[in-house]
Amino acid sequence: MTGAVDAAVARAFREEWGQIVATLIGLTGDWDLAEECAQDAFAQALQRWPRDGIPRRPGAWLTTTARNRATDRLRREAVGAAKLRQAAMLSVPAEPGDDQAAVSGVPDDRLRLMFTCCHPALAFEARVALTLRTLAGLTTAEIARAFLVSEDTMSKRLVRAKRKIRNAGIPFRVPPADLLGERTASVLGVLYLLFNEGYAASAGADLVRQNLTAEAIRLARVLAALLPDEPEAGGLLALMLLHDARRAVRINAAGELVPLEDQDRRRWDGSQIGEGVRLLEAALRRGRPGPYQVQAAIAACHSTAPGAADTDWAQIAALYGQLSRLVPSAVVKLNRAVAVGMRDGPAAGLALLEQLEQGGELAGYHLLPATRADLLRRLGRRDAAAVAYREALELAPTDPERRYLTRRLSETTGS
Amino acid sequence: MCRDGWGGTVRYMLLICGDDQAHQAMEGDGSFVAGCHAWAEEMRRRGVLVSVEGLRSPSDATTVRVRGDQVLLTDGPFADTKEVIGGFGLVECADLDEALEVTCKHPAARYGAIEIRPLLQT
Numbered sequence: 001m002t003g004a005v006d007a008a009v010a011r012a013f014r015e016e017w018g019q020i021v022a023t024l025i026g027l028t029g030d031w032d033l034a035e036e037c038a039q040d041a042f043a044q045a046l047q048r049w050p051r052d053g054i055p056r057r058p059g060a061w062l063t064t065t066a067r068n069r070a071t072d073r074l075r076r077e078a079v080g081a082a083k084l085r086q087a088a089m090l091s092v093p094a095e096p097g098d099d100q101a102a103v104s105g106v107p108d109d110r111l112r113l114m115f116t117c118c119h120p121a122l123a124f125e126a127r128v129a130l131t132l133r134t135l136a137g138l139t140t141a142e143i144a145r146a147f148l149v150s151e152d153t154m155s156k157r158l159v160r161a162k163r164k165i166r167n168a169g170i171p172f173r174v175p176p177a178d179l180l181g182e183r184t185a186s187v188l189g190v191l192y193l194l195f196n197e198g199y200a201a202s203a204g205a206d207l208v209r210q211n212l213t214a215e216a217i218r219l220a221r222v223l224a225a226l227l228p229d230e231p232e233a234g235g236l237l238a239l240m241l242l243h244d245a246r247r248a249v250r251i252n253a254a255g256e257l258v259p260l261e262d263q264d265r266r267r268w269d270g271s272q273i274g275e276g277v278r279l280l281e282a283a284l285r286r287g288r289p290g291p292y293q294v295q296a297a298i299a300a301c302h303s304t305a306p307g308a309a310d311t312d313w314a315q316i317a318a319l320y321g322q323l324s325r326l327v328p329s330a331v332v333k334l335n336r337a338v339a340v341g342m343r344d345g346p347a348a349g350l351a352l353l354e355q356l357e358q359g360g361e362l363a364g365y366h367l368l369p370a371t372r373a374d375l376l377r378r379l380g381r382r383d384a385a386a387v388a389y390r391e392a393l394e395l396a397p398t399d400p401e402r403r404y405l406t407r408r409l410s411e412t413t414g415s
Numbered sequence: 416m417c418r419d420g421w422g423g424t425v426r427y428m429l430l431i432c433g434d435d436q437a438h439q440a441m442e443g444d445g446s447f448v449a450g451c452h453a454w455a456e457e458m459r460r461r462g463v464l465v466s467v468e469g470l471r472s473p474s475d476a477t478t479v480r481v482r483g484d485q486v487l488l489t490d491g492p493f494a495d496t497k498e499v500i501g502g503f504g505l506v507e508c509a510d511l512d513e514a515l516e517v518t519c520k521h522p523a524a525r526y527g528a529i530e531i532r533p534l535l536q537t
Contacts, residue, residue, distance in 0.1 A: 167533050
């Protein structure tokens, strides 16, 4: 029984935390109170569910419990009229079916919370931390570990962000139409960063850090469901699912990064790829492409090719061309050079790469010499390739990447 | 407490800053002053603007410190920085989003920088 209860509480935590906190912030406007009462509701569940059984709708039970707790606390602390008014709003007698409404009828609160956490008046790192704390329910200690800073630093970051929301009057709402596009981009940017942080974490990294991909996917699912008219939300979810589907084989048993062409495609997660492709197609049908949809389309080209040799490089090169018009970034141009190198041969890729190197924007970025090395190797220019591999090795930030480059270097020098 | 639907407002000080170059550019823009007047009129009509003023040069400033029974006077601003405050506005808005919208419309935002500081609630 205890095992079943623990599992039920853990599941409810993953699925309901953000909703409960968002509902309470919506009702009270008090972020700390909302978090504390949500936490309290889960503590009560651990005590009472083993005795009373797991409620039929755990989310409704938890929301009601957290709301009652907030009412109690506001009544007890009621010194001013404002607090009493807050308590009165919370204690509106529950009507039949009201619990249901608290769980599924007010999805807007989670959406409001996402937009508030990702408000551009907050520093980007504060947006990331707030999103993980209030929407995903990670503890301050966990978020600190995930971003490799001390708990004290992270705690200060969260306190400061919540104080600014309150003092500067950052609204708790879904932005009006004229701001929606720009604000949605900020939310998507935060979720994409979470995903990438988790995706880049090596197998030996802290589990919290590795799990950031799962948190990012969960939040992207919520966002895509709540913003059905925003194709970039669906595009981002598709992009995450398509990349995550390859996670199991991205790094081999020796801890080396395995490039796409060498990955065992039978071990990719086919159902996740299928879902990603379906989501992408639904998003693209809206006829408003954006950077996430285009990146998802590139990922889909890779994911749906039966073998590396079947990859539709012409399509991928065209998509990178489109992406570099949407996002004029040097990294996108680098990827386009790779795709062109695959479509038209390594010399064509190298020509684009040389233009990029002259620009100097990617100085110090390990994938620049690594890409040059691969193109030179394919041209048979082994000495030049070895020089470039050594340059990339100096700059590579993670162990799996260094192992991969070391292997390539030794193949090139024939040792 | 400021939440939409609760009817609260927040007052913000808009500190209009710029360096020498920004101030020269504002002076060189023939429509700048008219733009500022138009902004003030629009914001007053909307009920957002409490007051707005432009300031004389920091070289005309005197800074005062009282320590014990000593009054210390300095010729010039309290901090010698490149960016100086050239004016200020006081607005009352529903939330930060409205304050941002109001601030972005001020002509000085295109040359210098405007810091939005919430006032202590009393």
